[in-house]
Amino acid sequence: MSGQVLVAYATKMGATAEIAEAIGDELREHGHQVDVRNVADVGSIAEYDAVIVGSAIYIRRWRPEAVRFLRKHVDELGDRQVWLFHSGPVGPDKDQEQELPMNVRRPARLIGTPPVMTFAGRLDPQTAKGFLARRLARGDLAGDSRDWKLIKHWAAGIAGAISSPARSE
Secondary structure, three states, X not given: OOOEEXXXXXXXXXXXXXXXXXXXXXXHHOOOEEEEXXXXXXXXXXXXXXXXXXXXXXXXXXXXXHHHHHHHHHHHHOOOEEEEEEEOOOHHHOOOOOOOOHHHHHHHHHHOOXXXXXXXXXXXXXXXXXXXXXXXXXXXXXXXXXXXXXXXXXXXXXXXXXXXXXXXX
16 A cells, blocks of 8 residues: 545535535644545555545435445455544534434445544525525525634544655654
8 A cells, every 4th residue: 555545425416526626635744645536536446554434414415426335345444544524514503513324324334444534514595506505605604614724624633644655654
């Protein structure tokens, strides 16, 4: 393995992808080699020592492609350092922790991940997809609730926890 870190994400309206990019940037600032990729574009994870998987969460559900990614790679992920995050809460509930959805709990337990991190989301009328999202985006829930300082802080903690090849010798 090359000491690479993968930040893989599943997004619906782009907000989770932007969080994944910010996580990747923070890890790079701490000296890690990082690839940030949509889970649908990840074939093999063989070259990665650490993997961060994030998904948008809607109505307490992860994106199906993120769940498929975890299930497909569950054995390989069990041999790596893995962290999970999801993003989505907006408005007054933006700081409310979201539990892992039922269909993500089993793979997370098999992999041995730390507790999931919940980040607030963004609801933009310009990017809202689906009837419910478009309707909510016209109301009080619209806006960007993401806390970039919290995201960077979480990523910095991961950067310090990742075993680099130099430290693991």
